[in-house]
Amino acid sequence: MDGILGSDIDRQALEAAVSRVHSETSKAETQLKDLKALRRDLAGLSASIDLDKFPAGARVAAKKQFSALFHQLSATRAKIDRSIDELEELIRKLEEMTEGLDLATTTDVLDLCSDEGLDSLVIPLCKHPISRRELKRRIQFASEIRDIATAAQINFEALTEHINDPSALLKSCIAQTKTAHTTGGITP
Numbered sequence: 001m002d003g004i005l006g007s008d009i010d011r012q013a014l015e016a017a018v019s020r021v022h023s024e025t026s027k028a029e030t031q032l033k034d035l036k037a038l039r040r041d042l043a044g045l046s047a048s049i050d051l052d053k054f055p056a057g058a059r060v061a062a063k064k065q066f067s068a069l070f071h072q073l074s075a076t077r078a079k080i081d082r083s084i085d086e087l088e089e090l091i092r093k094l095e096e097m098t099e100g101l102d103l104a105t106t107t108d109v110l111d112l113c114s115d116e117g118l119d120s121l122v123i124p125l126c127k128h129p130i131s132r133r134e135l136k137r138r139i140q141f142a143s144e145i146r147d148i149a150t151a152a153q154i155n156f157e158a159l160t161e162h163i164n165d166p167s168a169l170l171k172s173c174i175a176q177t178k179t180a181h182t183t184g185g186i187t188p
Contacts, residue, residue, distance in 0.1 A: 025094040032087040039080050104135040112139045118146070120160040128164065138163065145169070153180060 054062045109125045112118075116139055125138060142163055149156040154176045162168040 021094055021097060025091055028087050028091050028094070032084060032091070035080050035084050035087070039077060039084070102132050103129050104132045108132060108135060112136065116143050118142050118160075120157050121163055124160055124163045149173070152177065 106126055109122055112135060113122050113125065118139060121139070121142055125135065130138070142160070145159060145163075146156045148154075149159060152173075154173055158176065159169055159172050162172050
């Protein structure tokens with residue numbers, strides 16, 4: 001029972017971490033949207049200034065001031081562009097990190113195992129957090145192993161405790177086969 005309880009704690013910790021990553025992704029996407037809006041506003045501002053509206057004497061001073069402001073504006077735009085690039089890269093990495101972490105719930109495990117007639121796998125598959133994709137892969141694997149075990153007259157139920165460890169699964173198959181051969185349970 002401790003293994004299942006520990007598994008629930010691991011699952012909760014992993015789900016909390018995934019939730020934090022999703023939250024950070026959402027914040028980064030909001031910042032990205034705000035920076036893109038600011039970049040558009042700055043571009044609109046620079047296009048809307050008409051120096052011909054200034055009196056002739058003030059134009060030279062205005063040109064110098066606007067030139068300095070446009071230089072600052074260009075530097076600010078460059079910083080915004082870099083920030084946008086960095087945020088887009090961060091969002092991409094966060095999405096990659098969480099791509100496979102759509103964790104299977106206990107209900108998912110129960111439903112899939114029941115649908116495939118693999119009820120003996122519920123406890124082994126609930127011991128550690130796994131993604132829904134991985135759960136489906138393991139159920140398919142177990143179904144294939146069950147068919148092979150049945151054809152080879154190997155006790156599939158004894159194998160289920162090793163479903164998460166392929167080498168232990170293979171060792172158990174070999175041990176059962178050797179035992180069956182020595183006791184006359186399998187005819188070659």
